[in-house]
Amino acid sequence: MTILEILVLAIALLVMIVGLLGIVIPNLPGVILVWTGVFFYGSLTQFELLDKDYILFITSLAMFAILVEYAETVWGRKKINHGIRGIIGAILGGIVGGVVGSNTMMIVGTIIGATFGIILSGRDPVITVEAKNYKVIIYIGSTIIQIAVGVAIIESFLVRVFS
Numbered sequence: 001m002t003i004l005e006i007l008v009l010a011i012a013l014l015v016m017i018v019g020l021l022g023i024v025i026p027n028l029p030g031v032i033l034v035w036t037g038v039f040f041y042g043s044l045t046q047f048e049l050l051d052k053d054y055i056l057f058i059t060s061l062a063m064f065a066i067l068v069e070y071a072e073t074v075w076g077r078k079k080i081n082h083g084i085r086g087i088i089g090a091i092l093g094g095i096v097g098g099v100v101g102s103n104t105m106m107i108v109g110t111i112i113g114a115t116f117g118i119i120l121s122g123r124d125p126v127i128t129v130e131a132k133n134y135k136v137i138i139y140i141g142s143t144i145i146q147i148a149v150g151v152a153i154i155e156s157f158l159v160r161v162f163s
Helices: 003-024 031-044 052-080 083-100 103-120 125-162
Strands: none
Touching: 003 031, 003 125, 031 052, 031 125, 052 125, 083 103
16 A cells, blocks of 8 residues: 555545544534545545445445434434424523533533423423433434444445455
8 A cells, every 4th residue: 555545544534433423423424424434535546446336335324324313303303292392492402502511511401491391381291201211212223223334334444445
């Protein structure tokens, strides 16, 4: 490997690692960055080691992970049934949390704001807590699937490059 090839590989791996982190860190794209790292490497090496079938395979995996994330978002919202006050509470709580502190405070503020909004809309707080627990379970399952897909893409990429 030449120095340029090593540099391209290092940048691609860095993008993929940031993508893995993006699966669990808010406001960072996840699996899309992992896929971008592979495609970046392939583009700069004229797809010598990564053929069309491989790119189609990892694109399918990435699309599956994105669909899982989308389903988690839609299904979780539908199951919780926020209502307009819950949504407004979540937005205001997220803004206050973001102004007060870090990303963690923004997430906590969103949850607290949504909970207060749902309670103010007249819903039973017990149902609200159960709905939040359900959302957490869906989120964790979705995150595990996305991490598994991200790791599978990176592992298959490394096997292709180093074999």
